[in-house]
Amino acid sequence: MSAKPxxxxxxxxGLDRGGxxxxxxxxxxxxxxxxxxxxxxxAHLRMHLQAWARQQALESAPIPGGARLSRPxxxxxxxxxxxxxxxSAASSPDAVREQPPARWGLAARGAMVEAGDLxxxxxxxxxxxxxxxxxxxxxxxxxxxxxxxAVAVDWKAPVxxxxxxxxxxxxxxxxxxxxxxxxxxxxxxxxARIHPHFREILQLLAVQAADEARHIxxxxxxxxxxxxxxGLSTQxxxxxxxxxxxxxxxxxxxxxxxxxxxxxxxxxxRFLHEHAPDPVTARVAELSGVDEARHVxxxxxxxxxxxxxxxxxxxxxxxxxxxxxxxxxxxxxLNEEVFDALxxxxxxxxxPDAVAHGHDAVLALKADMDAARRHxxxxxxxxxxxxxxxxxLHTRNFM
Amino acid sequence: xxxxxxxxLGAVAYDAKVVTIWDGFREWFGAKDLAFDYVLFxxxxxxxxAHFAGAVHVAWNSPLAWIESxxxxxxxxxxxxxxxxxxxxxxxxSVIVVPAKSSARELADLRGMxxxxxxxxxxxxxxxxLLTLAEAGLEPGxxxxxxxxxxxxxxxxxxxxxxxxxxxxxxxxSVDAACLLDANHLxxxxxxxxxxxxxxxxxQTPPYDHCNFTVLDGAPERALARFRELLLGMSYDxxxxxxxxxxxxxxxxKPGRTSGYAQLGRAVERFRFLEPWLASVAG
Numbered sequence: 121m122s123a124k125p126x127x128x129x130x131x132x133x134g135l136d137r138g139g140x141x142x143x144x145x146x147x148x149x150x151x152x153x154x155x156x157x158x159x160x161x162x163a164h165l166r167m168h169l170q171a172w173a174r175q176q177a178l179e180s181a182p183i184p185g186g187a188r189l190s191r192p193x194x195x196x197x198x199x200x201x202x203x204x205x206x207x208s209a210a211s212s213p214d215a216v217r218e219q220p221p222a223r224w225g226l227a228a229r230g231a232m233v234e235a236g237d238l239x240x241x242x243x244x245x246x247x248x249x250x251x252x253x254x255x256x257x258x259x260x261x262x263x264x265x266x267x268x269x270a271v272a273v274d275w276k277a278p279v280x281x282x283x284x285x286x287x288x289x290x291x292x293x294x295x296x297x298x299x300x301x302x303x304x305x306x307x308x309x310x311x312a313r314i315h316p317h318f319r320e321i322l323q324l325l326a327v328q329a330a331d332e333a334r335h336i337x338x339x340x341x342x343x344x345x346x347x348x349x350x351g352l353s354t355q356x357x358x359x360x361x362x363x364x365x366x367x368x369x370x371x372x373x374x375x376x377x378x379x380x381x382x383x384x385x386x387x388x389x390r391f392l393h394e395h396a397p398d399p400v401t402a403r404v405a406e407l408s409g410v411d412e413a414r415h416v417x418x419x420x421x422x423x424x425x426x427x428x429x430x431x432x433x434x435x436x437x438x439x440x441x442x443x444x445x446x447x448x449x450x451x452x453x454l455n456e457e458v459f460d461a462l463x464x465x466x467x468x469x470x471x472p473d474a475v476a477h478g479h480d481a482v483l484a485l486k487a488d489m490d491a492a493r494r495h496x497x498x499x500x501x502x503x504x505x506x507x508x509x510x511x512x513l514h515t516r517n518f519m
Numbered sequence: 520x521x522x523x524x525x526x527x528l529g530a531v532a533y534d535a536k537v538v539t540i541w542d543g544f545r546e547w548f549g550a551k552d553l554a555f556d557y558v559l560f561x562x563x564x565x566x567x568x569a570h571f572a573g574a575v576h577v578a579w580n581s582p583l584a585w586i587e588s589x590x591x592x593x594x595x596x597x598x599x600x601x602x603x604x605x606x607x608x609x610x611x612x613s614v615i616v617v618p619a620k621s622s623a624r625e626l627a628d629l630r631g632m633x634x635x636x637x638x639x640x641x642x643x644x645x646x647x648x649l650l651t652l653a654e655a656g657l658e659p660g661x662x663x664x665x666x667x668x669x670x671x672x673x674x675x676x677x678x679x680x681x682x683x684x685x686x687x688x689x690x691x692x693s694v695d696a697a698c699l700l701d702a703n704h705l706x707x708x709x710x711x712x713x714x715x716x717x718x719x720x721x722x723q724t725p726p727y728d729h730c731n732f733t734v735l736d737g738a739p740e741r742a743l744a745r746f747r748e749l750l751l752g753m754s755y756d757x758x759x760x761x762x763x764x765x766x767x768x769x770x771x772x773k774p775g776r777t778s779g780y781a782q783l784g785r786a787v788e789r790f791r792f793l794e795p796w797l798a799s800v801a802g
Contacts, residue, residue, distance in 0.1 A: 136708025137715050164704070167614065167723060171702035177606050177755075177770030197755040197770075235758035 125188065126150070130160030135168040143169075143189070147178075150191045159186035201235035206317060210256060218247045220317035229317050242315035248429045249370055252422035255320040262327040262414055267407055269338045279345055279398040281468075286346050288464035289401055292392070293343035294351035295458045297336055299385070299519040300408075302361040303415075304332035306377050310370055324418060331411040338404040345400065354455040360517035363444050371426055371433060372440040378419030380441070381519040382412050383496050387489040388518055395466035395481055416496075423500060434501070438510065445513040455517075489518065525554035526742040528732075529566045529575035531584075532559040533677035536766050543763040553745050562673025563640075564796055567591060570735065577602065577743065580733045581675035582642045582783050588733050589784075590793055594801065601731035601775030602743065603750045607768055609779065610726040612701045613648045616718045618689065623696065626655040626722050633664045635685035635694030640792075641676025642783050643729070644685065648698035650786035651724045659790075666694050679703065686712050696721065728779025 128146045133139045139160070146156050158169055169187040173180035179190040207215035208230030215229070222245065223237040244250060252258075281289065307325040314322055343350050364381065367373040389412060392405035427433050459482065464470070467478030490511050497507035530537055541557040548555035558575055560566040563584040570578040571591055580588065588599045615634075617623050623632070629652070637644025645667070649659045659665045666688065670680035682699050686707045689697040699707070701723070707713045732750075734743055750772040753760050764770065787793050 134708070134715070136705055136713070164708075164720060167612070167701050167720060168705045168708075170612070171700075171705050174607055174610065175702060175768075193756075198761065200756045201758055236762065 125155040125157050127157040127159065130158065130162065130165065130186075132161050134160070134162035134164055135172055136164065139165075139168075140172060143172075147189065147191045152191060152193050154191045156189050156191065157183060157186065158189060159183070161185070198234060199232070202232050203235070205229055205231050205233050210253075210320060216247055216251060217317060219245055220315055222315070224315075224317060226316050229319050243313040244310065244370055245315040245317075247318070249426060250314060250318050250321050250422065252321070252418060252425055254421040255324050255418065258414055258418050258421075259320055259324045259327060262324065262331070262411075265410060265414070266327075267334075269334060269341070272407055273338060273341075273400060273403050275341070275345070275400065277399040277403075279400055281346075281397050282470055284470045285397050285464055285468060287351070288461040289397065290343045290347050291351035291457055291461035292465055293339045294353060295357065295461075296339045297343070297350070298353055298357065298361060299381075300332045300335045300339065302364050302519065303377060303382060304329050304336065306364055306367075306373055307332075309365075310373065321422075328415055328418070331415070335404075335408045335411070338408070342400050342404050351461075352455075352457050354457065356455050357458070357517050360448055360515045361519060363447055363515075364519070367440070369436075369440075371423065372436060374419045375423060375437050376440060376444060377519075378415050379423065379496055379500070380493060380514050382415050382419075383493055384489045384514070384518045386412055386416060387485060387492055391462075391481070391485045391488075392465070395468075395478075397465060397468040401465075420496065420499065427501060437500075438506070441510045441513050444515065448515055448517075523554045525556040526577065526739065526746055527575045528555070528557040528577050528579060529570055530557055530559055530579040531563050531566055531581070531674055531677065532561060533671060533674040540763055540766050543760075543766075547760055547763070548746070548749060551749055553742065553749060555746070563587070563675050564673060568800055570733070571595065571597065576734065576738045577746065578733045580731055581677060582727070582729050582731075582780055583640055583646070583675045583787070585731055585733055585777075585780060586783055586787050587793060587796070588735075590787075590797060591800065592735070594797070598736040599733055601777050602734050602747055603772050604728065604731040604775050605767070605769035606771045606773050608729040608731065609773065609776075611643065611729055612726050613643050613651075613698060613724045614701055614704050614720045615648055615651065615696055615698055615722045616689065616704060617696045617721050618692075619717050619719045621695065621719065623721060626652060626657060629696055629721070630657060630662050632695035633666050633693070634659070635666045635668065635688045635697040637667075637676050637681030637685055637698065638669045638672055638674070638678075639667050640672060640674075641681055642727075642786075643700040644676050644682045644698050644703075646786040646790070646792065647724050647727060647782050650782055650789060651722060653789060655722075683707070683712065689718070725782065726779065727782045728776065731775045731777075 126146065128142060130139045130142060143158055150156060165186055166182055170180055170182065173187065173189055177192060180187045205224045205227050206217050206220065206229045210216050222240045222242055224233050225238060225240040227233045308329045311322060311325045311329065316322065364373065364377050367376060386409060389405045389409035393402050393409065396402035396405060462482045463475060463478040466481040467474035493511040493514060494507040497510055498504060502510065530541055537559060545555050545557065560569065563581050564587065566578055567584050567587045569575055578584065585601065592599045623629055636649065639645060649665065652663060653659060657663050668681040668684035668688070670684060671678040682703050685694065685697040686699060688694045690712065708715065751774070753764065753772060755761055755764055755770045
């Protein structure tokens with residue numbers, strides 16, 4: 121005596137209202153060739169089961185109130201040869217692959233990916249180059265530290281500066297905006313080429329680009345608080361930034377941009393916070409500085425890891441600094457307009473003693489930048505003499 | 520460089536995906552050492568004529584194009600056969616649907632009413648259901664007003680648009696009943712064209728078959744045998760062909776059979792549907 125086949129009663133539910141979900145679920149529980157009886161009270165159930173079974177290549181035979189379906193091999197055919205794309209939690213063993221295949225495409229890390237190859241092409245696909253164990257933690261920090269310019273800055277705070285000092289603030293803001301624009305474009309350009317397997321890196325770079333977008337907003341808003349137009353943009357300044365955009369190598373670009381450039385900017389933003397002649401300038405510099413510190417921390421973390429895995433990286437980093445120095449040799453470095461504006465901004469007044477104070481402060485800033493750069497280079501394993509030499513070759517444009 | 524002359528297939532371009540499908544099969548056959556190429560036609564009549572003229576070796580024919588091939592073969596003393604078909608081509612049915620609140624309880628109640636059908640040349644949404652009505656004593660045009668939804672005439676209803684238009688006409692109330700493929704009645708319920716419980720099936724046709732690869736006597740037998748063998752060997756488990764099978768709407772190819780075309784044959788006879796075309800190609 122053969123056992124009675126399992127029976128699924130759909131009640132009032134028709135296949136046109138999602139009944140197929142229950143049928144599929146029941147079929148999945150059967151061995152290949154297993155039989156399932158599906159019954160119900162929907163008026164169209166028999167006809168719809170017949171049509172659906174034909175589309176799914178299931179054998180079907182009508183029975184009172186429904187149909188008898190046989191589960192063939194092909195029910196699982198789509199998932200034959202499928203592979204697990206690593207594991208979602210980066211901490212589990214072998215979760216993040218050294219070089220995930222391009223055929224995994226946009227699939228979430230840890231998803232079961234149907235076999236096939238749609239010709240995805242991700243130029244940046246090596247863990248050695250991209251990965252940092254700190255990325256997830258820094259991403260969470262970044263999210264928690266997001267600030268709303270409309271709330272975080274008191275735009276109505278009193279800003280009454282001498283005309284010359286206000287002009288200097290506008291000039292510094294103009295300079296900051298174009299630097300932040302470079303700092304937005306560099307991660308954004310790499311972001312679009314990274315294999316989605318490295319989810320945490322993509323997320324972090326996306327927030328980093330969004331940070332820069334916000335900095336551009338607040339610097340623009342401060343610049344135009346009292347003036348209808350912005351200040352000067354020089355060829356020398358832009359030439360220095362262009363070398364960052366032109367750098368095609370991920371590690372070298374983030375070394376130049378984040379470790380050396382944004383690292384120097386940390387000193388600059390701290391300087392602006394301390395010496396700002398008005399509360400709005402002080403606040404926007406302070407807020408931006410917190411974000412930039414995170415960007416520097418990420419670049420330091422992934423470069424430390426990369427250097428530990430790849431002995432050839434260190435000489436390439438050195439060569440990148442030297443090459444950038446050579447290409448900017450003909451340029452005048454930090455333009456006079458920005459230098460003078462920083463002096464005036466720190467002076468706060470257009471008086472000899474104040475200007476002298478401002479000048480001293482800017483010299484101290486440059487010394488502070490140099491010391492911080494040397495410190496970071498040493499953290500990356502460069503000998504003190506090499507760190508000193510490389511720091512001295514860094515662009516005089518700061519970024 | 521001399522190349523083996525390929526086996527040439529004819530197919531009708533009812534949708535842009537047809538190029539993707541046959542380019543994919545062409546590549547797959549090529550990798551299995553079968554030189555293969557294809558020609559696309561804008562309508563089945565042109566394809567059948569080209570097939571008989573020797574321009575293609577095998578034609579991917581709609582059921583109506585199969586009947587056309589039978590009729591033309593009879594006149595020209597040729598021998599067509601159905602080589603292979605899809606698993607999903609077997610045992611389709613069509614339904615005649617009315618609004619749930621319609622007063623019609625059986626087919627006879629449709630007398631004097633408006634019937635929404637698909638394209639004039641659609642076997643599933645027009646010819647076969649109209650035959651069911653005619654054989655139940657309701658002559659289309661005389662006892663019923665037939666409202667056609669002619670989307671892409673010449674493509675034999677391969678395009679779902681005509682059926683969707685008929686379904687929408689039913690929802691709007693501009694027709695009293697609509698003729699649809701069973702699977703499309705389900706599809707229109709699932710995509711919301713029909714609200715749940717808003718329609719009632721008045722009649723369902725007996726099962727019939729759909730497309731087949733048609734070949735004529737004198738075709739290159741060795742290449743055809745290889746073509747048939749490769750088709751029947753295609754597995755849904757193979758990721759390289761699965762995408763193509765999904766696009767073409769099947770899980771497996773089956774040996775061709777011709778037992779499922781009797782209803783369409785009767786419909787074509789009864790409505791003298793092919794006479795104008797046959798007259799045009801006879802000349």
